[in-house]
Each structure stands twice: as C-alpha cells, then as structure tokens.
Amino acid sequence: MTKDECKQVVLDIIADIAPDEDLSNVKPEVRLRDQLQLDSMDFLDIVMELRKRHGIEVPEKEYQQLASLDSCAEYLTPKFDALAGKN
C-alpha cells in the first residue's frame, strides 16, 4: 500500500464517522484535531474502524501516531504491508 492510499483509508473512515465535516481540504501535515472538529470519541472510532475494516490494531499508547494524515501514513502503512505480506 502506498502512503497516499493509506491516507485515503483514514479519510474514508473519517467521512463515515463525521459526515458533517468537509474533508476536501484536509492538510496532511496539520493535526486533524486542529482542522476538523474531532473529539476523543471520534478518535476512538477511527481506531475501532481500522480494526473492524482492516484488522489493524492501534494500542492506546500509540493513538498519538494518528494525529495528522502524514503521521497516520507513516505509522499505518507498514502495518498494512505486514498484513498484506501475511496473506
């Protein structure tokens, strides 16, 4: 999976959990919380949707890795690749 594909996975999840947010101009380097109205309940949902849809586990102490789209891609892409490699 490319990093751009990974960012799209995260954006797709946010679009489902927060359909009232405009995601057309999300800056990948800026913290999601600083450009979208997402609270801790929403971040928990991002983590749980990653698990439900893609089988990706994000331990609680690593939640901050999901702060921005760029950090999501850095953190999640190897996890996606590892899963793909297993199959």
Added chain:
Amino acid sequence: MNTRSHYDVVIIGAGMSGLAAGIRLAHFGKKVCIFERHNAVGGLNSFYSIAGRKFDVGLHAMTNFVRPGVKGTPLGKLLRQLRIDRDEFALCEQKQSRIAFGPRGETSLRFTNDFVVFEGEVAAMFPAQADGFRKLVAAVRTFDDVSLEAAPISAREVVRRHISDLLLEDMLFCPLMYYGSATEHDMEFGQFVIMFKALFLEGFARPFEGVRVVLRVLLEKYRAAGGERRMKCGVQKIIAHAGRASAVLLDSGEEITADHVISSIGAPETERLVAASSSELPPAPRTLSFVETISILDRQPAELGWGSDTIIFFNDSSRFDYVRPTAQVDPRSGVICIPNNFDYGVGRVLPEGIFRVTCLANYDRWAILPEADYQADKLRWFTGVLRSARRFLPPLASDDALAAATLTTDMFTPRTITKFTGHFGGAIYGAAVKHRQGRTDLGNLYLCGTDQGFLGIVGAMLSGISMANYHILQKG
C-alpha cells in the same frame, strides 16, 4: 447441541440507552442481545395505541436541538456515534416556550431555540440580574459536564453566586428540574449544566411523528448492525460468581451467559436482580414521580387560541417546590406540552390536537389504592390538573370550550410508570444518587440510563454510548 446461549454482551432493557449501547457494540462486532420484559421498546420514552390512536409517553420534546453545522454538542456526538444522518430524525423546531410564574402566570420568560431571546427576556424582566445572569451563563459554558469524575456541588449555591432574586432563581430551576432532576429542592451543578445547555443554550425539537421516529431509527441501526433483541423476555436474576456477573436468568427460566452485562433498568432495580431476593424490596427512597394528563382534541390548539406555546413550565406559588408531594398530586406547578406547536412546515399539521400536562405526584399514595378508588382518583385529578394548567394559557372563548373540543383523554400515574417500566417508585429520572462511571459491585456489570446520570433523551442515548465505549469497546 449446547442449549445455553452465550453473548459477548447482554443488555437489560430496550429503552433509549440500552438500544444506543447495543448499536455501538453490535457495530463493532460484539455479539449482543437486548432483553426487554415489555412488548414495546422505548422504556420511559415510548408510545402505545388505544383504539388505533397513538399516544407518546415521555418525550414532550427532544432537548439538545442544534441546527445543522453546530458541532461539538451532545446531539452531534450522538448522531456521529450511532452513524445516524440527522435527516433520519427529521427534527422540527419548537415555536416558543415559556416559564410562567405567579397565580395567573404574571411573570413570564419566553425562550426559543435562539438563546438571545431568553437573554433578552431575563434582562427585560429582571434588569438588576442581567449582569449576574451573563456570568452564570459563562460559568455554565465553561463547565466540563462530560467528565465522569467531577465532584458534586450544589447548583443552588453556584447560581446564588450570580443571581440574587429568588424568583428568577426558581424560574431557572423549574424547567431544568422538571426535565431531568431526580433530587428535590436542588440539583448537582453538573446536572444543572447539562440541563441548562440542553434546554436554553440548545433547544427543543420533535419529529413530526413523535418519539416513534427516534425509536424506529434506533431499531433499524441495531438490526442492521447485527444486534439481537428478545421482547417479552425479562431478566429475573443476575447470577453472580466470584465478583462477576456470569449469567442472567430469564423470566422463562432460561439461563444466558455473557462476558459483560449492561443494565439500563436503574441502580436499585439492578441491585435487586443481583440479590434476587424475590420478596425484599430495597427501602423506598423519596423518589420523584409524576402524573400526566393527555387530551386529544378535534381541532388544532391554535383554534382555541393556544397556538403559540410549545412547552410552558408553570408555578403559581411564591416559591417553586420541587418535592415529592404529600398529596397524590401537587397541581401548583407543572409542565404543559402542546405537540402541535412545533414548526412542521407550511401546511403540515398533526392530524389531531394534543394537550398534555405533567405534575409532580406521590407514588405511595397512588400505589396503595384499590382499583375502584384508583380510577376515581385519576378522574378527579385529571380535572384538577387541567384546571390548574389552564390558568397559564390564554383564556378560552367559553369555559367548556376545551371539554367540547376533546375527543378522548388518557392519564398516567406513578403506578402506570412502575407497571410498564419496572422502575421503583414510579421514577422517571432515576434514583437521587447517580453512578457516573456506571460501575456496580460486580466487575463486568455496568449501569446505563437514568441512574448513570446523563439526562433527557439525548442524554439517555449518550449514556448507553459512553458506557459501551468506556467499559467494553475501549478495552478491545
């Protein structure tokens, strides 16, 4: 084949909080079953039919209404968490509501879903209090009301730091207490904040078809997520083993095992299921309960001159006494609801007029009555409650105009509430003591709903959501 069923989570009660918890858990792949003793969902916010006519119970209005685009409020959180599109509820806003105090409602504060209207009314009616009121509002806005760990403080105490006029103080408390307080005289400040935001800073709305729209949406989400539901299937006992709830015993005698149990039926009611002492009831707390009269009219209330007010909170006495009355009913104060007076859009009106009045009531005084006396007293109080409420509405063309327009009536009492919901003492807002974290003596048994302490319909659903997240989903 193993005849015993096992679930990841068993939920007791298919009210708003149980359904919301169920949707969350089922959505994230938990095997969930909701057990409901009654044949209808909704619990304290439900509906019933008599002769083909549907009556709402509970819901006067959905509180916490904000318009699309307003974010970070309970309604928005609820919609996101349950993956509900706000169009599914199709909420219609109130026209206006009032707090009317004095023998004929001489002092009146109007409020709408635009807070500036209420601010203006307070400033005009209580000019010396305007500055204090602004400070109180600022304190409400900055208070962290979703913390599950906040220490309790008296709302009266906090309000008196800013408001020195007792009449205004009582007028502020009246709607907040009537729409959510399980405690007499005073509220915990966190609860005051939740209710102040829900009623005044946010507002009232209603789906055209009332509470059943909300329930239909919840049921559909729950079903689509794979949740199971068993109706007319009460839980008679929670079986405890080594500090944990290991199974629930159904009324039918069937035993269901579960990793987690969420109970929405109330804290003392849940305790009784654990103790399962079928005879011993816990000592009766001074539970607050209510009566409500419902009049179905052959015309729109506007035709009687009652077209502008959606909800009226009234009190005729020098002080507002939010206490369990010693008599069967305390008609001095109450709430009038006219569901026709929401703005359903041009030319869209409810097919019949509806006029509801709620007053405080004493459970014990109703519970002990033999059936014949019960029916007679209901009739007597029906008239008394209506007579009291009419003082706060525009006068009718003739004294019998309301009776002449009435097609049918119904009334519920504290006894009705206990009969259909199982809540001790006819409780609507639960026990006085709240369990914010939803913990019980058993490690995997949690509370949601009225005794967890988030209030109102939106609060009930958020309670189910929070407890499912906090105790089960966050833990993987």
